[in-house]
Amino acid sequence: MASRSPLVCASNCLQNILFRDAFTISRVLTCYQPVRYRKRSSRHPEWFVRRRGKSFDEGLTQENKQFIKDLTVEQYKNKPSPLKEEPLERGEWDLRTRRTGVLALKIGVIPQWRKDGTKIETTLLQIIDNHVIRYSPPEKFAQSAGWKPWWGRKYGSVVVGALSCEPHLFSKEYNNLFTEAGVPPKRKMTRFLVSPNAAIQPGLPLTAMHFRVGDYIDAQAKTIDYGFQGVVKRHGMKGGPASHGGTKWHRRMGGTGGGGDMAGIWKGKKMPGHMGADWNFAKGLRILRINTKYNVLYVTGTTPGGNHCYVRIMDTCLPNRRREIQNHPPMPTFYPEDVKDPIEEEYFDETLFDFKEPSIEYIDEESNK
Incomplete structure (x- = not known):
């Protein structure tokens, strides 16, 4: 058997080392996966204002x-309202317009029927006592503490409050936030990004007529909080067998990580943990019915969160669901003086059946002759 020269053996070893290193590096690069986990934080942001003040049982009588x-009502009556000043210039609608949204309360889910007899599920969202609290133009909003760099400097900020409450329930710092708008303190507040042509004046009320029947909206709310849950309920895993060797691992997850060069547990691995209480979107919901008396929207499908939770409603961001320029929504919101006809109590979609109308019509053939 012929012996190999030392030079040939050295070259073969070098090739093996280079091939092994190249294979390992390519495996590391191709096996990268994005991180799919969320950091939960209970720390208040920089702009947080303490809402609740120290409450004491002062033993006041009903007369006091x-x-x-009554004294609080008189104080708010005498405050100067920003609506008495010159209103902001109303811009024109274009495809890049971003209007303000509203805060609604989720009532529940009820069925509706179309004219052809098909049944659909709709969610009831009630817009309760919404007012514009503050408007910040883009140049001012970019200098605030809540501004994010990825938003850019082309959007302003509108703060909307819902559900008026008595001032003695909140702290002095929180009540001062509503001085500019001239409205009572609100139980819930949120912020929407708006384009400069959709600037809106503080103190202006927002109702269900901010939208129209047939419009598409996006709903954002916190999902139901289920607490700590296992992988079967949290991620829908199958679990172990019910019998035939399955001992004490019927609802377990199984293996958590592999071996080899990429041994270990990667970030984002589906495991037991806290389930729910996360902000989630439901996009492209269509408004089928509007009740102007109680400010209730009937939208298709379901929205995140349970009953009696707050839902942020805004114009949809889906490009194929946006309104055209000729059929744009009211800018920047609905003004009663813009409508000549009286406002009806309910508005229905053209495909939705109104139970006030007859469902069956009988025609006498002899009378037609």
Whole structure:
């Protein structure tokens, strides 16, 4: 058997080392996966203002409590309202317009029927006592603490509040936030990004007529909080067998990580943990019915969160669901003086059946002759 020269053996070893290193590097590069996990934080942001003040049982009588309520109402009546000043210039609608949204309360899910008899599920969202609290133009909003760099400097900020409450329930710092708008303190507030042509004046009320029947909206809310859950309920895993060797691992997840060069547990691995209480979107929901008396929207499908939770409603961001320029929504919101005809109590979609109308019509053939 012929012996190999030392030079040939050295070259073969070098090739093996280079091939092994190249294979390992390519495996590391091709096996990269994006991180799919969320960091939960209970720390308040920089702009947080303490809402609740220290409450004391002062032993006030009913007459004194009523006197304090009447005095508070008189103070708000005498405050100068920003609506008495010159209104902001109303811009024109274009395809890149971003209007303000509203805060609604989720009532529940009820069925509706179309004219052809098909049944659809709709979610009831009630817009309760919405007012514009503050408007910040793009140049001012870019200098605030809540501004994010990825938003850019082309959008302003509109703060909307819902559900008026008595001032003595909140702290002095929180009540001062509503001085500019001239409205009572709100139980819930949120912020929307708006384009400069959709600037809106503080103190202006927002109702269900901010939208129209047939419009598409996006709903954002916190999902139902289920607490700590296992992988079967949290991620829908199958679990172990019910019998035939399955001992104490019927609802377990199985293996968590592999071996080899990429041994270990990667970030984003589906495991037991906290389920729910996360902000989630439901996009492209269509408005089928509007009740102007109680400010209720009937939208298709379901929205995140349970009943009696707050839902942020805004114009949809889906490009194929946006309104055209000729059929744009009211800018920047609905003004009663823009409508000549009286406002009806309910508006229905053309495909939705109104139960006030007859469902069956009988025609006498002899009378037609």
